[in-house]
Amino acid sequence: MRHEFRILAAALVAASLSSLAMAQTFSALRGSTPLDEEGPADPMTPEINTSEREARNYPEQPPVIPHSTEGYEVSVRGNKCLSCHARSRTGESQAPMISITHFADRDGQFLASISPRRYFCTQCHVPQHNVKAPVANDFVDIDALLTRAAPAPGARR
Numbered sequence: 001m002r003h004e005f006r007i008l009a010a011a012l013v014a015a016s017l018s019s020l021a022m023a024q025t026f027s028a029l030r031g032s033t034p035l036d037e038e039g040p041a042d043p044m045t046p047e048i049n050t051s052e053r054e055a056r057n058y059p060e061q062p063p064v065i066p067h068s069t070e071g072y073e074v075s076v077r078g079n080k081c082l083s084c085h086a087r088s089r090t091g092e093s094q095a096p097m098i099s100i101t102h103f104a105d106r107d108g109q110f111l112a113s114i115s116p117r118r119y120f121c122t123q124c125h126v127p128q129h130n131v132k133a134p135v136a137n138d139f140v141d142i143d144a145l146l147t148r149a150a151p152a153p154g155a156r157r
Contacts, residue, residue, distance in 0.1 A: 029134055048128040053096075057141040062124040063096075069127050074120055081121045082114070
């Protein structure tokens with residue numbers, strides 16, 4: 001009797017989970033596409049293409065790429081980013097030089113050239129697109145948080 005109860009309970013759980021998975025289609029990002037299907041891709045938007053640098057939201061944030069990178073190769077065969085951002089090319093290109101942190105290996109030893117672990121720029125640095133955020137966002141940068149937390153001049157702690 002006990003064995004039959006376990007089999008029945010397992011069958012009911014499996015049937016419930018199966019029907020639940022089929023019924024869930026309410027994700028804000030997925031729209032009405034069921035969870036077990038892939039919906040259509042959103043249309044591509046053009047990359048922002050400007051020379052203006054974006055403000056960073058926290059101290060260690062990698063800078064975003066303010067220009068189009070369409071057609072750039074960043075692979076083991078070559079890195080188009082280095083044609084402007086390498087130390088030897090910044091005088092000519094007027095692009096910012098790669099950070100000194102990109103020349104350190106994982107043991108903190110500085111190398112003569114860019115570290116292999118920092119070679120693939122788009123792992124951390126990304127081009128920007130002018131799009132609406134898919135979900136509501138109340139992000140506050142660190143400076144705003146510090147300003148809120150600072151006591152008023154003359155206030156006692």
